Each structure stands twice: as C-alpha cells, then as structure tokens.
Amino acid sequence: MPQPDPLALLLAGTYPDPETGEPLKASARAIAIEPTLAGTEADRVAALNIGRRFAVVADVNTQVALGDRVVRALAGQSIVLHDGVVADEETIARVAAAVEPSVEAIVAVGSGTINDICKMVALGRNCPQIVFATAPSMNGYTSVSASLTERGFKRSVRAITPTAAFFDLRVLAAAPPRLIRAGLGDSVARPTAQADWLLSHLLLDRPYREAPFAMLAGDETALLDGAAALLRGDLDAMRALTRTLVLSGFGMTLVGGSFPASQGEHLLSHYVELMAPSVPHTFHGEQIGVASLAMARLQDRILTLDAPRLHPTRITRDQVLAHFGPSQGETCWQELEQKLITPALADDINTRLAARWPQIRDRIARITLGEVRMAAALRAAAAPSTPEELGWPPALVDRASGHARMMRNRYTFLDFAGDLA
Numbered sequence: 001m002p003q004p005d006p007l008a009l010l011l012a013g014t015y016p017d018p019e020t021g022e023p024l025k026a027s028a029r030a031i032a033i034e035p036t037l038a039g040t041e042a043d044r045v046a047a048l049n050i051g052r053r054f055a056v057v058a059d060v061n062t063q064v065a066l067g068d069r070v071v072r073a074l075a076g077q078s079i080v081l082h083d084g085v086v087a088d089e090e091t092i093a094r095v096a097a098a099v100e101p102s103v104e105a106i107v108a109v110g111s112g113t114i115n116d117i118c119k120m121v122a123l124g125r126n127c128p129q130i131v132f133a134t135a136p137s138m139n140g141y142t143s144v145s146a147s148l149t150e151r152g153f154k155r156s157v158r159a160i161t162p163t164a165a166f167f168d169l170r171v172l173a174a175a176p177p178r179l180i181r182a183g184l185g186d187s188v189a190r191p192t193a194q195a196d197w198l199l200s201h202l203l204l205d206r207p208y209r210e211a212p213f214a215m216l217a218g219d220e221t222a223l224l225d226g227a228a229a230l231l232r233g234d235l236d237a238m239r240a241l242t243r244t245l246v247l248s249g250f251g252m253t254l255v256g257g258s259f260p261a262s263q264g265e266h267l268l269s270h271y272v273e274l275m276a277p278s279v280p281h282t283f284h285g286e287q288i289g290v291a292s293l294a295m296a297r298l299q300d301r302i303l304t305l306d307a308p309r310l311h312p313t314r315i316t317r318d319q320v321l322a323h324f325g326p327s328q329g330e331t332c333w334q335e336l337e338q339k340l341i342t343p344a345l346a347d348d349i350n351t352r353l354a355a356r357w358p359q360i361r362d363r364i365a366r367i368t369l370g371e372v373r374m375a376a377a378l379r380a381a382a383a384p385s386t387p388e389e390l391g392w393p394p395a396l397v398d399r400a401s402g403h404a405r406m407m408r409n410r411y412t413f414l415d416f417a418g419d420l421a
Helices: 006-012 041-046 060-074 089-098 112-125 169-173 177-188 190-204 217-225 227-232 235-255 264-275 284-302 317-324 326-337 343-367 371-380 394-407 413-418
Strands: 030-034 054-059 077-081 105-110 129-133 145-150 153-158 164-168
Touching: 006 030, 006 235, 030 235, 041 060, 041 164, 054 060, 054 112, 060 077, 060 105, 077 089, 089 112, 089 145, 105 112, 112 129, 112 145, 164 169, 164 235, 169 235, 177 190, 177 217, 177 227, 177 235, 177 284, 177 371, 190 264, 190 284, 190 343, 190 413, 217 227, 217 235, 217 371, 227 235, 227 371, 264 284, 264 394, 264 413, 284 371, 284 394, 284 413, 317 326, 317 394, 326 394, 394 413
Parallel strands: 030 164, 054 077, 054 105, 105 129, 129 164
Antiparallel strands: 145 153
C-alpha cells in the first residue's frame, strides 16, 4: 500500500508529528513539482490571490533559464542582477530600492542567492514572496531563513517562507551539472546534521525534533540510490532530489531554524570560506558534501569509543582572537562562549556518559548512514567527495576541524572531539 505523501499532508495541515501526534502544517500555501510548468505560470500565481503587480528578480543566467518566461507570463517588473551577486545588506537595499511602489509581491527566479535576497526584500516590504526555481542546488527554497554574508561571515537570519514555490523538473534537469551535484551535497548532510543535533540534545538537553527527519525518510533512499541518474536528465531522480530539498526546507521552518540541516559540516565549510578565500571557487553544496564526509568520519570514529570522557573547554578568548583576528575573532568568541564546557558542566556530562554512553551511542548510530554510503552517492553523481577535489589543502582541513567549532553556538561532534579527555 502506498505511504501517505508527507508533502501533501504538510500542505493540508495534517502531517502527524512523530513525537506528539500533533498535526503539522507547512507555512507555504502551494508547492508544484512537475515535469513542466510551461504555460501554467500565470494561473498558478493567480490562484494564490496575492495581487496582480509583481517584481520578478533574477540574475543574468536565471533570466535566460526561466526568468523571461515568468516575466512574460506575469507581465511583471523585471529586475536582473549581475552574475555572482552576493546576498548582503548592500545588494538587498539596492534591489528593494529598484522595486516599483505598486508591486504587491516579489517573485524570485533562481536558486540560493536570489531566493535569499528576495526573502529579505519581501520581509522589508511586508509583502508575499514566491519562487520559481532554476536549479536543485540547495534546501533553502522553503525555509524561513535566509543566508546572508556580513563581514565575511555567513549567517542565517529569520526571514519569511515563500507563499509558494514552483519547480519545473525539465528546467532543473537542464541546470549546470555542478549545481545539481551541489543539491545532492546539501542533501547528504542530513545524517551528520541530525547526529550533531541529537548529540547536543542527549548531552546538553538542547531542544531536538524528529519531525524534520521523518519527513525526509521516504525520499532519501530513492535519492541516494538514484544519484547516478541525476546527471542523465532522469526526471524521477530529479523529483526525489527536489522533494528532499523542499522537505528539508520545511523541516527548518517547522523548528524555527536551520538546526536539522546545518551543523558541524556547515561550520567546516564556513571556516574555509572565511579563512581561505583564495582557494578555488566551489558551490556551497559541493563544500557541504565533502564536509559531511569529514563529519561522518569523525562521528563514526567517536561512536566506536567505549567510555569517552570530557575535560572543560580549554580555549581562551585570546586564542580565538589570535586565530581569527580582532574583529572576526570577537564575533567567534561571543558564539563559542555560550557553549563552553565549564568544569561543573564537564562533571555533569561525564556522569551522564558513564551511565548512558551505550544508549547514547546506539541511538545516534541508528540515524547515521556512515561515510561509505554517503560517499558512494556523491561519487555516483561525479560530485566532489574529497578536499583535494575542491582544491582544499589537507592542512586547511585539519585547521578547520580544530577551529570551526568556534564560529557558532551549536554543539557538534567537533566540540565533543575537541574536549575529549
């Protein structure tokens, strides 16, 4: 018997929370994932009743891929940004200033950066936003967060979830192969992010939810098993990737943050982007795929330990400032300071580990996939799976493993490994 579709249940407001049974509802009103949307764009938007005057925002590449079609269908104002644009305060202000006063909704045509910019512009104008995706490159389409760059740091900020998101599978299949591989890399992070988040819950009693991961279970196997078909234009494989990205975004929205999809692997990626800007350009999802394998190796190793014990965190403010520099170092210290393991907390955690480590280890191990399974999916799609394929020197990865934990107040296996006695 076919299993109920979690995406349909979320849109209907009847998805049962696996922990409480409470019905969960997606914050978006409409999601379309179809072989083609050609000729239906205007009708789909009109059904939302969000107005009749739209600003359609794209970059020079996404304008060609889909933007021209959407502008014609909606008879909207067209705003085209240059290639390589960054989601920062300056760009957001510039786009907001370009939007005509009569505009009633913002339409993003693109993927990560365009979507983040449009989320923030719509938030500032207090108007709806919708998105027509052009690449299956990231899981932020349906999330409540936007990823912004500020003084070299990437940070997630609260935005608004798009009212609707539309995915033309033929357009997505025609995206540059590296963007398709990036979406797979972002999706491969699920087990490492879940293991990190669960660890912080089991050791520090931080909040944790099962729902974001339960929603993904039905599509994850199909995605990983069909990874090789993604680059052959197979629409079933593309549908599995797209659904995974959409449901991952909804999972983040349900818990009010990026916790289910952004943990230690993202810290490793952010560290490299901040501290080694001269390394060859790679897409975020490509980095996340490689960083997820690094986290999986670390998690696999720690989960083989018989009786781990922690010592108090020995990192000082002066050490953080010396490593990152005065300005960025102060920001990092403010994040790290919130999760320092004090002597009293180390005693509490060690008592917990002594009494419950086998149960903690087994519970985390059940939700991991292991490096071998994850790497196989990436390699099947010819996606990067080693630091060298990204142009990352081994010494840089070693530095990231030791220092990335300082960049954000999220307790991960990077912290656990760093404080092992």
